[in-house]
Amino acid sequence: MRLHRRYYVAVCVILCIWLAFLFVCSQWISSYDGLKTSDPxxxxxxxxxxxxxxxxxxxxxxxxxxxxxxxxxxxxxxxxxxxxxxxxxxxxxxxxxxxxxxxxxxxxxxxxxxxxxxxxxxxxxxxxxxxxxxxxxxxxxxYLPSEQALTSLEYHIPFEEKSKVYPSAQIVFLQTDCDTMSGREDYVTELMKYMQVDSFGGCLKNNDLLERQVEPFEFKLVIFMILFFSLNKDYLNNLYSPELLKFLSTYKYMIAIENAACPDYITEKFWRPLVIGVVPIYFGSPTIKDWQPNNKSAIYVNDFPNPRALAEYLTKLAKNQTEYDSYRSHKLNTQSPISNEWLLLNLAKRQYHIGxxxxxxxxxxxxxxxxxxxxxxxxxxxxxxxxxxxxxxxxxxxxxxxxxxxxxxxxxxxxxxxxxxxxxxxxxxxxxxxxxxxxxxxxxxxxxxxxxxxx
Known part of the structure; x- marks a missing residue:
């Protein structure tokens, strides 16, 4: 009799445990389903x-x-x-x-x-x-598409060819905004007194592609550029269009003055000439040297007391292939094109870039x-x-x-x-x-x- 009683008690205990387990599981499943179906x-x-x-x-x-x-x-x-x-x-x-x-x-x-x-x-x-x-x-x-864009030779033009294409006008200025905090337009105006600067944008425009003497193979490029500037077609979405980069790459220098000078405020003004093998003439971010590919990647406006002094340096540099190419080691040094580890680290971990x-x-x-x-x-x-x-x-x-x-x-x-x-x-x-x-x-x-x- 006692054995039967113990048997029934044991069965009841097991049944209760099983029911409790089923209840807990159902609650967990219900909770999980609720998490899955709840609004994000x-x-x-x-x-x-x-x-x-x-x-x-x-x-x-x-x-x-x-x-x-x-x-x-x-x-x-x-x-x-x-x-x-x-x-x-x-x-x-x-x-x-x-x-x-x-x-x-x-x-x-x-x-x-x-x-x-x-x-x-x-x-x-x-x-x-x-x-x-x-x-x-x-x-x-x-505004830097990639590390590969810096080292690629796709748009790179050797020094000798640059000297043949534009022997007199070696600086290009491409800007539509003529009212900046950095005084960009004032600086370029003064620089123009001492060197020829080809300006194709709406700001200080002094050149028209229709008047340029071009080789037949450049005809398609010129047509694109005429449309680009005369119709002002969606410039921001064409910062790195192949046609534009090919055109700009023929120059030795490019004005790269930001519209404001804030730490780490770096736009395509700096990166684009580096991508195409043109030496930037830069003014803007006071921290810019933290980001340059190598210790000598750009010419900095602040290193000269005024535009006249800069013009004297640019004129001499344009005649010295060895010295000029020293600014383009990210293109020409195949063993170690980029020495700036900080830049490489940030390119590897950044969350966004154009393109x-x-x-x-x-x-x-x-x-x-x-x-x-x-x-x-x-x-x-x-x-x-x-x-x-x-x-x-x-x-x-x-x-x-x-x-x-x-x-x-x-x-x-x-x-x-x-x-x-x-x-x-x-x-x-x-x-x-x-x-x-x-x-x-x-x-x-x-x-x-x-x-x-x-x-």
Missing amino acids: VQLLWWSRSFSFNYDEVRQCGVDTCRISNKRSRLPMARGVLFYGSDMKTSDFPLPRGQQQIWALLHEESPRNVPFVPHLEFLRHFHFTSTFSRYSNMPLTTQ DSSPGGSLFEKFECAVCRHVIHGSRSERAHSLHYDCPTKPPFAPLENQVEPVNVADWRSVLEVGQCQAKILDEFIRRNSSYNKADFAAELKKRMDENNCN
């Missing part, structure tokens, strides 16, 4: 420049995010994405959700958005992607995925600091004769001073965390400017 983390582009409804589910490795530009989704958004050149001082999503991460994508200099460089504004962002090496997703080398045609290779898609991963795995306590977008309030400019200042430098200083005031106001408004409008911001800015209360 939502990100919102805060921009009015989208001319279309944007709503995409993006797979970023093991992470998934839904990205939209529909402002009605702001309450559900874990991350808010801003494109720097599209930001307006009176258009920020306030009040701000406690769990929302703000992310900034801004590859341009401060000429378009002068309040960005200031800490008072930057510290409200948890994630940045800028030209600075210190940002979360640096874009310092974005990436792979799925998800565009700048915006790369940025979206980087923010997606940061929102899911990163810390909300991390904030941007001044090095994430580092530009001086008083813009440096290329040195002119007798220390003369560029024509527009005073105007640009004023613009950046206003930007500093805007940043301080934005800091207060964002901290206040309540909505405001354009008139509110304008009134506060006028008050501070009138009272000289921006410092």
